[in-house]
Amino acid sequence: MRKIPVYTHPAAGWSALISSARKLMDYQTFLRGSLSVFSSNQPKGGFDCPGCAWPDHKNHKMLDVCENGIKVLASETMSTRADAKFFAKHSVKELQGWTGYELEHSGRLSEPMYYDAAHDHYVAISWEAAYARIAKQLQQLDSPDEALFYTSGRVTNEPAFMYQLFVRCFGTNNLPDCSNMCHEPTSVMLTKQLGVGKATVKLEDFEQAKLIMMFGQNPATNHPRMLEMLAHAHQQGCRILSINPMREQGLSKFRNPQKPTHMVAGQSDDLVDDVIQIQIGGDVALLTGLAKWLTKNGKINTDFIDSHTSGFEGLDHWLRQQSWEDVERGCGIPKDEIINIARLVADSPATICTWGMGITQHVQGDDNVAMITNLLLLMGMIGIDGAGASPVRGHSNVQGDRTMGVHERPSQSLLDSLEKVFERPMPQEDGLDVIAGAKALIAGELKVFMSMGGNYSVAAPDTSAIQQALTKNQLNVFVATKLNETMLYPGVDNLILPCVGRTERLITNKGEQFATIEDSMCKIVATQGRLAPISDTLKSEAQIVADIAIHLFGSDTSIPWKDMGEDFDVTRDYIAKAIAGFEDFNQRIRAADRGFYLYHPARHRQWNTDSGKAQFEVPKYPITYVANQMAERTSKLDTDSKHQSNAQSNEVINQQQAVWQLTSVRSHDQFNTMIFGFQDRYRQTDRRDVLFMHPDEMSRLGWHKGDKVMVSRQDSDDKLRTLGPLILTEMDIAANAVATYYPECNDLIDLDTHAPDSKIPAYKSLTVVLERVSADELIASA
Secondary structure, three states: OOOOOOOOOOEEHHHHHHHHHHHHHHOOOHHHHHHHHHHEOOOOOOEOOOOOOOOOOOOOOOOOOOHHHHHHHHHHHOOOEEOHHHHHHOOHHHHHOOOHHHHHOOOEEOOOEEEEOOOOEEEEOOHHHHHHHHHHHHHOOOOHHHEEEEEOOOOOHHHHHHHHHHHHHHOOOOOOEHHHHOOHHHHHHHHHHHOOOOOOOOHHHHHOOOEEEEEOOOHHHHOOHHHHHHHHHHHOOOEEEEEOOEOOHHHOEEEOOOOHHHHHHOOOEEOOOEEEOOOOOOHHHHHHHHHHHHHHOOOOOHHHHHHHEEOHHHHHHHHHHOOHHHHHHHHOOOHHHHHHHHHHHHHOOOEEEEEOHHHHOOOOHHHHHHHHHHHHHHOOOOOOOOOEEEEOOOOOOHHHHHHOOOOOOOOHHHHHHHHHHHOOOOOOOOOOOHHHHHHHHHOOOOOEEEEEOOOHHHHOOOHHHHHHHHOOOOEEEEEEOEOOHHHHOOOOEEEEEEEOOOOEOOEEOOEEOOEEEEOOOOEEEEEOOOEOOOOOOOEOHHHHHHHHHHHHHOOOOOOOHHHHHHOHHHHHHHHHHHOOOOOOHHHHHHHOOOOEEOOOHHHHOOOOOOOOOEEOOOOOOOOOHHHHHHHHHHHHHHHHHHHHHHHOOOOOOOOOEEEEEEEEEOOOOEEOOEEOOOOEHHHOEOOOOEEEEOHHHHHHHOOOOOOEEEEEEEOOOOOEEEEEEEEEEEOOEOOOEEEEEOOOOHHHOOOOOEOOOOOOEOOOOEEEEEEEEOHHHHHHHO
16 A cells, blocks of 8 residues: 555644634634633533534543634634624625625624615625514415425524424424434434434443444544543553545544643554445444354353343344355455454444434445444443444534424424423424425425524535525524525515524523533533623524514414513423423522433343334444445446447547445534634645545546546436536545545435435435546636
């Protein structure tokens, strides 16, 4: 293998501190932002960092925030305003040409705005006038199902509960949220197999684990606070494996800013013991190989299986049908290496499997989660200390929003509870998720779109089509702190409603309020901003929901919307009545320094599943699914090339084409769709129009670093989609695999390329054709 230029320093450390300071200055918020840093993730009066959902450790630290979190805080605490003066200078047409980076740095939204089509500018509007427009448009709909109400995971529990209640009182379950695009397979399959779609571990379990298997995640970039726990686990003797197509340099060593010996003496902690460079989409094949060897050699926990599970016979039969040839072909890992990993699993008394969106965002994403859960069940690793399932969520309250009822497919128990508490019928039909909602928008079946945070069109597949569909709506409403691309495709009526950020104080007529969030391990913690709001005009998301409800429902005062919006204790009392696990909510959240855990039945080996036991699941897709897709595309490409050659009298055609599997990645200067900058420190690039490929693969093709490459794929309707040109860049990535940045690659993905049950888009696994292009060809095509 050729030597690849890599980032040679430990993750975090001085480089992270320097980068964080620069980002605070870049956003012109060094003082205001620095003050927020010291309040982040602090008990009793601090706020929960919106950067990720990683839990707070039980030991209090004066500074408990990572580089990623500081960048998010810098974005929110910037003092520059995107106000009426800003929008007077820039037309919507002009802003449509701005990059995500430019929009992100345009400033904080600070007053309500509506779109003036005659002049193509956003202009100021009063809150009352904005509410009146919203109520009028909603009242004119033929059906509540003609409206779509999207939610981002940044929304805290109290406004999330009010939002879903408002939407259901209006009469629809059209409540898609960002979970549909990140961890939906986790929610679907863990619920089916264990009874609860959440992590079965607590943070303390990482201190007792003996084996941690990390699937499809890059903590150094996406949730750096996890690195400290991984380093601690490693020091305790835990073996850590990273299963990922890319060898992420941020996982090699960790320099902890909290340790003087690290910062002064240059020491660092080791993190992973080994990186298993699996082929993109090969996780089910690898897990099948592990389970196949473990079951055949009697290395499974038969007592646990007999007492607590159902479906083992079906899985065992399926495993015996899978050949080792298909296992190797499916994952790209030799049989001997798979068996070595299986022996580690067999010898471990406490194993945690942790995963990110590298597992979920596949056509076979449901199968990926199912096989991880199957492996844990085979070994009896649910419901014991130091072991379990640990999905790592992104947004800080994406899990809490679901718990509060933001879900297009609500459980009957939730609907029954809401009906009982609020004494009114709730809609019973399932609503639209992100994919179905986007299709309905494009088909013209919707007339209203409302977004509580987020950047819907850019986060979803088929970005351009969604943006054009939004322009045909009667009403689009955006509740947000920052300007983004989705707001720039206005319908007949278009409103931007600015809200208070997580870092800012919320003082209402009822006094200063605090909210709550749920981290990725089922812990409920308080969050309370300390900074003065960027503008006196801002309202909280809860107040905005309450005011819209009052204007829409008029004389119906049976639900005290105004009190709920101004006094979160009132909202929490309703949550305590309506949502299981939140009994005595106000008392419990005030009594706990670091919050309280929700009861998780599977942690106690209680299974709220259809069978009453933990459920093994057989994958729906062949373990060679991705390899088959690539082979079919290669065959078609070869056939097309022969036809072209024959048509040109057997002239030699040098198309410089090849079939590859593409995955999307996020840079180190990015949070979801928010682009903070252009530096990806651990991958050593400062641009986003790149295509990562292993240098050995470049040599095999006769390609070179810096070459320009076009990426194309045939979508589900056999339509050709293209991206590029992208700059070829070296990366230690698996064979037949390439990577590029999300969300720029989203137009490659159509709305029908998704998992069957969870409907999650396949951002992480697309079969594509690469074609090297010359400068002359680019000029000609232009």
